[in-house]
Structures are given as C-alpha cells and as structure tokens.
Amino acid sequence: MSAPNSSYDPVEVTPLHPDEVARMRDEALAAIAAADSLDALKEARIAHAGDRSPLALANREIGALPPAARADAGKRVGGARREVSEALKARQATLEEERDARVLVEETVDVTLPWNRVPRGARHPLTTVAERMADIFVGMGFEVAEGPEVEAEWFNFDALNFLPDHPARTMQDTFFVESASGAESGLVLRTHTSPVQVRALLERELPLYVVAPGKTFRTDELDATHTPVFHQLEGLVVDEGITMAHLRGAIDAFVAGMFGEGLRTRFRASYFPFTEPSAEVDMECFVCRGASVGNPDAPCRTCSSEGWIEIGGCGVVNPRVLVAAGVDTDRYSGWAFGLGVERTLMFAHGVKDMHDMVEGDVRFTSAFGMEI
Template sequence: MSAPNDYDPVEVTALHPDEVARMLDEALAAIAGADSLEALKEAKAAHAGDRSPLALANREIGALPPSAKAEAGKRVGGARKKVGEALKARQAALEEERDARVLVEEAVDVTLPWDRAPRGARHPITTVAERMTDIFVGMGFEVAEGPEVEAEWYNFDALNFLPDHPARTMQDTFFVEAPSGGPSGRVLRTHTSPVQVRALLSRELPVYVVAPGTTFRTDELDATHTPVFHQLEGLVVDEGITLAHLRGAIDAFVEGMFGSGLKTRFRASYFPFTEPSAEVDMECFVCRGASVGDPDAPCRTCSSEGWIEIGGCGVVNPRVLTAAGVDTERYSGWAFGLGIERTLMFANGVKDMHDMVEGDVRFTSAFGMEV
C-alpha cells in the first residue's frame, strides 16, 4: 500500500496565492493600459491565451491530489474570470470610442450636393458652329471638310494669292514645311477657303457646300483676336449664279441666327479669290439702328453705329474656278466667310476672346448642354 500524498499546492510556485494575485494584477494592468483594439488583442493573447501565466498555472492543478484541487481551482479560476471580465469591459469601451471617432472623422453631410464632380458642357463655339451650319444645310448646302495643315497651293496659289502677297509671309502665316523641290510648302491654313478648291476638285458640279473649321494666323491673343479661331466658309458654283442669290442666302442666315426683320448691306471690299468682293453688315439686332445719333441711348453691341460687320463675300474669281478646272464660260459662283467667334460674341454678348480659349468651365457651362 502506497504512502499518503502529502503534496501541498501552496508549495507549487504558480499556484501560490501571492503569485496568482501578481499574475492577475499584471493582466488587469495590461488590459487597462490597452489604448486600442489592436493593443487589447495583444494583451488578451499575453494574459488570457493558451500560453499565458494563468493558463499555465491552471495546468498545474491536474497534478494535485483531489483534496487540493478544489481550492487551487477556485483561486486560479477566479483570477481567470476577472481577466475575462476585464477584457470584455475594456473591449466594449474601446469599441465605443472607435465608433464615436468614426462618426466624427467619417461624417457625411447629406445636405451637400451629391454630385461633387459637376457635368461639363459643350464649348459654345462648337454649338454656334453647328447652329450656323444647320441654317445652310436647311437651304440645301452640304458640309465639306479639309485638312488644317494645308499645302500652300490650296491655301494661296489656287485662291489667286500672288507669290509676293503679304499674307504669305511668316509675319502672317504659320509655316509647317518650306518648299523642298516642289511647287509649295505646307502651312497651317489661314482660312477655310482651301476647302472651296478641294470641293471643286472632288465633287461634281453644281457645288453647294459650307465648310466650318479651325484656322490659324500669327495674331496676338487679346480681347478681339486669337491665333487660333474658327470660320464658316460657303461656296456655290452653278449655272446662272448671281450676287442676288448670295444676298438671299446671307439674309436667310441672318434671320435664322439673329431674328427676323434685320436688314443687311454690302460694302465694296477686296479679296484675291472673289471679284467683285464685299463686306457684309447686318442691322444691329439689339438697337436696330435706334441708337445712332442718340447719346442718351448708347448701344454696346454696335457702338451706336447701327450696323455690325459679320463677314466677307463676293463672286468667285474666274482664276479660282480655272485653277479647279471649272469652265468659266458656263459656270459662275459666289463664296462667303463668316467668323464663328464673332458670331458668338454678338449673339451672346461675349466681350473678351480670352473667355473662349482659357477653358474655364464656368464660361462654357453658362451655355448649357445644347446639342
């Protein structure tokens, strides 16, 4: 018969009351000192995990005699329970702090506009160009296009610009490529008139076309000029064409663009590619001439002159028709050129060309999403 087991749990260091109390105090201090959920997770692993001091002490109980297990189990179990309760309370407190912080840091003001990236708008030059084009398409014209980098022959020679014409100098024209053994170099087109020649060379007669597009000249950017601008060119070549037909087309355009009842007038001018040539004026659509001679009612749109210049026109020079292979004994025609920026400025009261080119969305959005 074996001797009685005199094993004293007090003599086991890990189960000594003072040691259990020390382990409990360390655990509670670590839990109380955790300032984040991540720190609390580390404290839980260190003081309530499988390898924590209290867990290891709990394993020592299994080696005790039955009479000693109850007291040791009560002591260690009570300490572990307090650690668990402390963990639960501290986690609740930290989660509450986190939620309160998130409400402040990630708050969403539902009274603000939801669309913080406002919609863009089509540039008014585009919409005005399309409106102008639509008016002529409604009269039976077709839309013609040409390259912006153009051969000198199309831009100058075929349009009756002599070799020594001032417009052919670098002070007026952007040259892309000088002549290299050929008849001409290449330029950034100075007007949309080269499309006239291309249309005559590529289409069967009669020709009724309009050519909206970008043009380039060596102008300084100021309130009324820009080195990159837009024109709408028109060309008619048919049998029996006269200036009366041109006048009727211009009148129809003015009425469609600016309103009915406006008068137009032609003033003699000169262009190499038309003869005779004329500047086209229309009656001011704001004051309709009433401000002329009336200092008490000045008109900012026409400067109290009663008339607004809108473009140039004329009968197509026979030399231009000949360059395109058109029989001048049988066919005649006329052409016109209208400034799109100028039309936009008059129709909408735009005073400064800078507004059209600086890309400020506040300027374009004022014209809306017209299509």
Template sequence: MSAPNDSYDPVEVTPLHPDEVARMRDEALAAIAAASSLEELKEVRIAYAGDRSPLALANREIGSLPPSARAEAGQRVGGARREISEALKERGAVLEEERDNRVLVEEAVDVTLGWDRRPRGARHPLTTIAERMTDIFVNMGFEVAEGPEVEAEWYNFDALNFLPDHPARTMQDTFFVEAPSGGESGLVLRTHTSPVQVRALLDRPLPVYVVAPGKTFRTDELDATHTPVFHQLEGMVVDENITMAHLRGAIDAFVHSMFGAGLRTRFRPYYFPFTEPSGEVDLECFVCRGESVGNPDAPCRTCGSEGWIELGGCGMINPRVLVAAGVDTERYSGWAFGIGVERTLMFAHGVRDMRDMVEGDVRFASAFGMEV
C-alpha cells in the same frame, strides 16, 4: 535518496501567491475596461492573456510545485485567467456594437436623394453654334463640304489667287508643315476653309452650293480677341447667272435666323485675292439697334456705340479661282463668304474673352448646356 518535500508551501512562490494573482487579475480587468476601441482591446489581450502575459508565466510555475500543492495553485491561476477571458469577450462585444452603431451613423445613405449625382455634361458652345450656323444654310439647300486641315499650298494659296510674294505665305502668318520639294506643293496648316471650296469645285458637278465649317490655323498670339486655332464657316455658290444680289439675300437670311428678324446688313468695299469685287459685311447691332450712335446717355458695349458689328468677308469668286478649278467662266459665276464661328459666339452670347473658349474650363461650357 531523500524523500519529497511534502511540507513545501506554494505561497512562498511569489507569482502564485493569492495576493499577487489577484493583483495581476485586477490589473488586467482594469486595462480591459479602459480599452476604448477594438484595436486597444487587441493590445490588452496580447498583454494580459497572451503566451507572455504575467498569468501565463505564473501558470508555468505550477509544474515546479509538489503534487499536493498543484491543484490549489492551478485553480487560483485558472480562475483568474477565466475571469480575464470572459471580461475580454464581454468588452469585445460592447466595442463591436459601438463600432457598428457608429458606422451606421457615419456611413448612412440617404435613399431619398437622386440616384444620378454626377453633374450633367455639356457640349462645347463652339460645336453647337457651328452646327446651328450650318443648319441655317442646309435649310436653304446648301450641302456640307469638308476638307483636310493639313493642306497643300496649291489648294490653300495658289488656286485661290495668292501670288508667290503675298504676305500670308510667310511663316509670320502661316504654320508650315513641309516645304516644297521636287516640284511638289508644300504642306501647311490651312489658314482658312476656302481650300474646301476649290476641292468642292473639282469633285462635284456644277452647279455647286456648299457650306464648309472647320478648324483653321494662323500664327496669332492668344489674347482676348485672337487665337492661333479658330473656326470658320464658309459658303460658296457657283451657278449660272449668279450675282451679288443672291449673296446679299443669303447673308440677310442667315443674319435674321441667327441674330433676330429685322436686322439690317451693309457691305463695305474690301480686298481678297480670291474674290472680285470683295466686301466686308456688317450687321446692325442686335443689342442697341443703332440707337446708341451719338447718344452718350445710352452707350452700347456690344458695338462700341457705332451701331454696326463686323460679321465677315465676302465677294464674287475671282474668275482666276474658277479657272484653276476648271470652271467655264463664260457660263458660270459665283460668290463666297466667310464667317468666324468664335466671333459669332461672342456676338450672340456676349462672350468678351476668346481665351475662355479654348482654356478647357468646364464651367464655361456648362453654362451653355447641350444647346446654344
């Protein structure tokens, strides 16, 4: 057996040559110093201090050296690796501090700001103005009555003196839910809140003073002045010795409370199947007070310089409606009226396009806040 090669020079092993070890160390230190983020430093650590790094591979070559040469080579490679490890630690500390300082600036919280940063909500103006209109009549002594939105044809038409061939009973005006069958009344989406009046007469003892706010449906196209779903406020009085004068007084009281004291009203003859005599109610323009009529120098957009604004329909309840509800027409009489809630909102606040009320834009409701 031959003796060990004690004269083997480890310098001849290229990865363990002092110059090569110094080159790998310097290259690693330069890469560490150039790392600008913790993510880049992580990649540098893997490349120059990982298991497959150049110095790690050189360290494996030490085992192939003679025992007398291993100590010096190990010190040389180990010293380089310690320098790299310390450099990684120091650079990591610097980058962590920079990251923390950046987070403090970028994610700073101004504790002087208000704690409630969410915008305030708002009720829909149709809801609030309907409640205000209802409250006016409640203060007069009226009760609030309600009824279903899907209504039997008998309540919506027959009991209100709509003849079978009346145009309102066609599909071009009414949403039909279920056709009549087996002698039973069909179902419709109510076209007005007047069916509530019939139900109130059937369910309540006389005398009856009710106001019925609610949603109604008609097959209208959605435009600036029409919508297929709208709201009405109807009022009804049935008592002894009731006349049109009582109706006029109630309407005047409502107008003064809703639009301002001193406004005049006028009645124009009209026709409704469920009232006789019937009329349309106009109120004096609350903007120009009639001064724009015949005055081209001071036009009024609210009333179109006519001086009057149409408010709604009204009249004395047709005796046929009272008979259908089982009311003694020899003893009792009554009146009823209907006012559009959307129309009232347009008048009171200058809303020019009815589509703004139904399209769901929160900016429209937010302008009104919580009250109207």
C-alpha cells in the same frame, strides 16, 4: 513537463501558489482596465490571455500534479482565467461603444447639404455657335465639309489665286511648318477654311453646296479683338446659273436665323483673291436697328452708333479657282462667303474681349450651359 508525482506539493510550485495566481490575475485585470483603445486591448489580450501568458503557462503545470491536487489548482487557475476573459469581453464592448459614438460625431453627414457636389458642365460657346451657324445653312440644303488644319500651300494659297508674292504668304501672317531636316515642307497651318472649298470641288460631284466650319491660324497677337487661333465658317456654291442674287438671299436667311427677322443687309465693294467681284457684308444692328445713328441721346455700344455691323466677306468665285479644281467655267459659276465664329459670338452675346474665349475660365463657359 514532468510526470505526476505522488509526493509533489502544489503549494511549493510557484506559478500555482494562490498568491502568485492572484497576482497574475490582478496584473491582467489592471492591464485590461488601462487599455484605452482596441489596439491596446489586443496587446493586453495577447500578454495576459494568450498561449504564452503567465496564467496559460501556469495552467500547463496542473497536469504534473498528483490527481488529488489537480482539482484545487484547476479551480484556482481556471477562476483567474475566467475573470480575465470576462474583463476582456466587458472592456471590448465598452471600447467598441466608445469607438462607434466617436465615429458618429467625427463622420457625421449633414443631409441638408446639396447632394450634387459635382459642378454642372458646359459646352464652349464657340462650339455651340459654330454648330448653330452651320445648322442654318444645312437647313437650306448645304452639306458640311471638313479638311486638315495642317494644309499644303497649294490648297491654302495657289489654288485660291494667291500669287507667289502675296503678303499673306509671309511669316507676318502665316505659320509655316518645317520638315524634320529644317527645310521647307510646303505645309502651313491653314490661314482660312477656304482650302476646304478647293478639296470639296476636287472630291465631290457638281452641283456643290457646302459649308466648312473650322479652326484657322494666323500670326496675330492675342488681344481684346484678335487671337492667333480663331474659327471661321465658309460657304461655297457651284452650280449652273448661280448669281450674286442667290448669295444675297443666303446671307439674308442666315442673318434672320442667327440674329432675328427683319434685319437688313448690305454689300460693300471689297477685294479677295479667290472671288471677283468681292464684297464685305454688313447687317443692320440688331440692337438699335439704326435708331442710334445721329442720335447722341441714344448711343448704341454694339454698332458704335453706325447702324451697321460687319459680319464677313463674300463674292463670286474667281474663275481661276474653278479652273484650278478642274471645273468647266463655261458651264458652272458659283459664290463663296466667309463668316467669323468669334465675331458672331461677340455680337450675339455681347462678349467684349477675346481673352474670355481662350483662357478657359469656367465662369465664362458655364453661363452658356449645355445647349446642343
């Protein structure tokens, strides 16, 4: 910038010429008016009102004018810059109002819609039913026992009187676990929760009253009535003077607590390696209570008009099982039972297909809610 010069004519300085100042002002006002967004207005502000804008550069030339010429040039340039500044403020306010109005339309909230958009959760009914079954026995004085799902063959078979050539040991029924080298590991995915009974005998003091709910595994194909992963609840009592009559009483109490009062039960002779004598347990159909038997006019889908429903197996603990766990069979005796959780759920709630229990469809589980 040059120093003041008394012979300097401001009219001859192009940026300070009235026509040039008016042109720069008009260009700035046109750019501001054409800005259709706040971003575009920001660009117009930098171009026409920033430190390097034409009017800002012209304002710097005023200092080089003689004192007599500065006032007139200052008024001319200052007036133009003031008009540009006011135009920017007005356009800023207009664009902000348009933005706010647009946001109110685009982001409007319908307060009449449901406020809770997160669907309500539900426990899986198998969990609920298993806990309810266990609670019935806990109410009778039993304790809950647990064990590993990957089990040693000795606990799963040998200690329960399964002979080495028993069919349950074959690959048709059992998942065997290989070691890292591919050799036999002596481990299986437990085929029942009975190994927990053996562990309880080894770990706890007698007398013993336990129930063992848990997951079991067998090489079954998934269909309407079978699944390779299913749940059982087994019970074990070992005490002095224990008889089948005590077992019958416990089963009757369970049926009354789970399905309702007044239902009869019956035992049918059967065979299990770990109990002797053994029996299958049936209960009276809780839907027809036997009224459908021989009555074609009133068929019952629950019991197929047989009047009875099989719910599990039971029996007096085989002395060989007690001996394997170090129990004095001259002093102690006991009984055990096994109940299917899936089977109980199907009977209690009318579930017809195992697929519904394992496929994870929330429409199935949500019907049972969050009962605890």
